[in-house]
Amino acid sequence: MGQTIQTYDDDWDAQVCASTDAHAVGRLDASPPDPAPAQTRSPRDQCKVEPWTGTNTTSASVAVPHKGKPRNFPGFIARSALFRVTSSDEPFGQPTVVKAQGCSLIITGPKLGMRDKHVWETAIQLAKERAAGIGDAFEIELRDFARRMGSSNQGGRALASIWDSLDRLAQCRVQFELGESWKGTGSLLATAHRKDGRLYLRLNPDFAIPALMGDKQFLFDQARRSTLSTSLAQWLHDFFSTHKQSREMDLLYLRSLCGYDGPARNFPAKLKLAMKSLVAAAPTLVETFEIERIGRNSDSWKLRVALGSEKPAFLPAEQSAVEPRGPKGRGRVAL
8 A cells, every 4th residue: 555645634623722621532432441450560571461352353363554664653643642742650540531633542551751652663663574463472682672763772771761661551551432433442562571682572453453554644754753852842743744734722732632741831931942943853844833822821822833845644544344464365354
């Protein structure tokens, strides 16, 4: 399937972008999942495993979606507070609705940051390259994983940081719904096992199948994003990479959407610095911006952005079916 940069629904809603409602955008028909049992930090060689419940397919022999496109990732990931701009040691102790654009999203477990997003993307890329099927394990040396992330630091602390992130990804349970056709509930990684310098990882099909097929899969310039020094600038980079036109946004809406947990009074200054760095690093993505002050409360101030000539590159979402792997892979398995 070729890359597409044709017109598409941007999932913008002018009224929602100016809304003071802190709940997620989109439908939320399903009941929240039961809270996951509390887990302690995994020891060095402990394996975290979540069984596949078979929610979204009747067959385990399903190919990893878009194997030939390892740098494409679901749009809702970049349009939500799943990977937040501020990290916190306080997990979501119970299923919590978080802000998302174009979908509904509930999270239980650790609060994830942009560093975790880079680790998760690397794991998805490896699964596309190495896993025979969506539920099959794949392995890589921890140092090679760091190199795949573009890291030149492969010391003990740096590698431990990657493992800690994989551990958080395995503990984070996500429930989401994309329109009326796709929904999923599962951990971001079903298995994360570390032993003798090697990682053994496995995706959770209950999350991965609808996430990698049910949403547009956008191509992100990860190298350019890595040059941005703040998590907020990195989040904005990916967010605007999924839109071909801009809408003005109230700062309250944007603050909730990006998962900013710091003092509200500090957000405008942080946003201004992040936007300046984004314009400097990626003028073809974001050409100019302004923050209009309306009243004394910064929650009602508005961010206006003029996007550059760069257009989103994406793979379209699939219909409600998946492609089995193996010699007889021409059939379809209904979800």
